[in-house]
Amino acid sequence: MNDPTRLGIVGAGSISLRGLLPHLTQSDVNDRVVVTAICDPVLERAQAAAQKFGVDHAFATHGDLFTCGHVDAVTIASPIGFHYQQGKQAIAQGLHIHFNKTMTTTVAEATELIELAHQQNVKIVASPGEMLRPLYQQIRRLILEGALGTPTWAIAGAAFGQYHEQESVRQGTDILSNVKPDWYFRAPGGGPLYDMAVYGLHVLTGILGPAKRVTALSGTRIPEREFHGRIIPCNVDDNTLMLLDYGNSLYALVYGVAAGELLKEHVGQPMIFGTHGVISGHLLNGQPIEYPNRIVDIPNANYSFQPHVVGNHRSMEEAHVYEDIMQLIDWIREDRPSIVTAEHACHVIEIIEAAYRAAETGITQNLQTTFESLS
Known part of the structure; x- marks a missing residue:
């Protein structure tokens, strides 16, 4: 083509x-x-x-x-x-x-x-194609090779905070700078699980594989928000803690909450614990994780570098979404399928949907979907 x-x-x-x-x-x-x-x-x-x-x-x-x-x-x-x-x-x-x-x-x-x-x-x-990041691919390899010994548990997630209210395109008066954030706080589709915790879910399932069960506690902590003097009623859960079961007593806690994050360098970055230590963000037992072509002199390089994120794209917002789109473009033009699969996205969506159901019913939910993990 x-x-x-x-x-x-x-x-x-x-x-x-x-x-x-x-x-x-x-x-x-x-x-x-x-x-x-x-x-x-x-x-x-x-x-x-x-x-x-x-x-x-x-x-x-x-x-x-x-x-x-x-x-x-x-x-x-x-x-x-x-x-x-x-x-x-x-x-x-x-x-x-x-x-x-x-x-x-x-x-x-x-x-x-x-x-x-x-x-x-x-x-x-x-999106989000988190497993395109060389760091996360290397973390998966390290765990499979035994760098953590026996993995025991993990945690990842993200918080709403005031992120969406403070975006640059919402602070002005012209048509391109007065975009309202209301939908993020309303059903269907609003709330931090679909919008932000989705990153941590993609990372953990990409590294550890598909989850088998989920349970959760969930509710609305902030019932209304103020934006430029206007009140936005919030009719969607904004404070959710999910517990994922991977089988063989390996568990992960994933949070999508109103405020408060464990690690902030990159949304969704995990901490993964094992009998031989811990992976925290880009560190293994306190030392930087090495992988081919790692560049150390650019801020956030551990998280930003993906195949198409080069040149000016490295310093632009939402580079990871641009990368995901270019995955589609390459697939169309070169018939080269992306590892960013719809099946993986479907599995993460089932986790979120089942977590809400678990929180409502008090019953742990079995998951039915799966996807092909990276080799």
Whole structure:
């Protein structure tokens, strides 16, 4: 495939304005991918984003974007609660899809999309592709080789804090800087599990493999939030602790909470304990974990470097999402499947859905999905 893939962006919100559009309109990628269309329910925002980033077409609806004839693939960057229906419609049009996390809110929806995509020969990459990070691949190898002795337990997670309220695109008065954060605090699809704890879940399941059972405690700790003098009612759980069972008495605690993080250098970074020590972030027993091509003189290099994150992309926001999209582009152009699989994303979605059910019922939930772990 010689011509660049024509990519449409569904949603002109924070992730698109801060990450997707800045990365994907850089000159170094335009031989492989060109953003040709963007849509948003606030048409003026889609039009302003298109003008700022040199995108030819702007629409008010995703349906118009899907049928416009100007896109080969889409990245769905709308609120998570819309992902299933929008993904289903994109598949029906034969469009390849990158889903910003998470792909859906239920395992039934994710499974249906995977089956439909297979029937339509549509490729799906679903963020977050944490196992693309060389560090996490090396951690998995170290554990399999016995560097921790017998692994005993692990912990990972993330906190909402004020992150979304403080994003740069929400502080101004023009159409590209007054994006509201309300959906993050409302069902369906809001809350820190789908938005932030998803990173830790992908990391731990990527390193340790699929989980077998989950139980949880969950509730709403902050019932309303204030944003620029306006009150946002919060009708979704914002304080959840999940306990994952990997079998043979290996357990992991994953948190998605209103505030308070254990490790902050990278969202979702794990601590994994064993009989011979501990892996904490990028350290094994207090020493940096070595792996090929590790660069030590750039901040956060342990977490940022992925195959396409080079040059200017290293210093730009949301580089990991750009990497996931480029995984899809390579798959389309070179028929080279990504290790960022929809099946892995589906397993993580089942953990989240089952955790909420466990918290509601008080009954530990058995997990049914699985995925192929890295060798």
